[in-house]
Amino acid sequence: MKIKSIKAYHVVQPFVDGPYRMSKGRVADCFDAVIVAITSDTGVTGWGEMAPLGNFYSAAFPAGTRAGVPEIAPHLIGHDPRGLAGIGRLMDTVFKGHPYVKAALDMACWDLAARAADVPLVAMLGGRESETAELYRVVTHGTVDQMAALAKRIVAEGYHRLQVKVGGNVRDDIERVSAVASAVPKGTVIFCDANAGWTPYQARQFADATRGIDYTFEQPCTTIEENMSVRRMLDKPMLLDESVTSLGEMLEIHRRGAADGLTLKISRLGGVTQTRLIRDVAVELGFMVTIEDTGGAEIDTAAMAHLSLSTPEERRLHAIAFHEWVT
Secondary structure, rough: OOOEEEEEEEEEEEEEEOEEEEEHHOOEEEEEEEEEEEEEOOOEEEEEEEEOOOOOOOOOHHHHHHHHHHHHHHHHHOOOOOOOOHHHHHHHHHOOOOOHHHHHHHHHHHHHHHHHHOHHHHHHOOOOOOOOOOOOOOEEOOOOHHHHHHHHHHHHOOOOOEEEEEOHHHHHHHHHHHHHHHHHOOOEEEEEEEEOOOOHHHHHHHHHHHOOOOOOEOOOOOOHHHHHHHHOOOOOOEEEEOOOOOHHHHHHHHHHOOOOOOEEEEEOOOHHHHHHHHHHHHHOOOOOOEEOOOOOOHHHHHHHHHHHOOOHHHHEEEEEHHHOEEE
């Protein structure tokens, strides 16, 4: 089997609930996606998707993906899409760095390989560990009343897990999280995600003032060292997300004992191939794991679902359904 053609499509996906707000005034009103279709000489087509969250969230931006995919795609023509490791090495050879540009191409090759074998992707990723995965929803940055009302609405819709955005003014965020925790039923799982928006000083202020609230702290600061300095005084679990950019960084997090769990984002790591590798090593090292992405719709959500359901249930935190975010 050989790759015969590659097509890429630019798709703007507006958010159902309006602008997505994070700390430091960062805001996006859509996922600006590239969708890739790779077709083999046997007529089988695989699909991949990549969508950064604006220009501010990861070291990725929509125009970069649109420019990079046509640079790489011609080099893949004539190669076997089922040779996934070799495809990855080839992309790294002809296009240095920029893993997010390669993510949709890699995802499409996995999809094509699974379709050609007539098995669901989950079977190629280690096998289905369970039938379902817990889903969480995001309580985006806003006023105290807005965030409490949104949290109540999400729970009323049947969700039991919330990721509450923090990372702004510390005193205001203490008030916001306290209001959210008071607005939802006891037992609702809460993650406080600062998206690397705080200094260690600010993160320690927040953690100290919210000791009475049951939550998991997610990526309070930028560097592993900064997060480690917060973790030393923390009496709650900590997850790292933005810090997980490669297998080497994940191993450094483990070496330093800097986190209890990791969020692996497919496009940040360069596609399904690297995400699966890092997931498998992380599971063996004892981390809790969430697999998601920087954005996307049905295609990307499908890849996240297959990777999530092939993660051992006892090591899986939760998942997210990005296709529900967009119109």
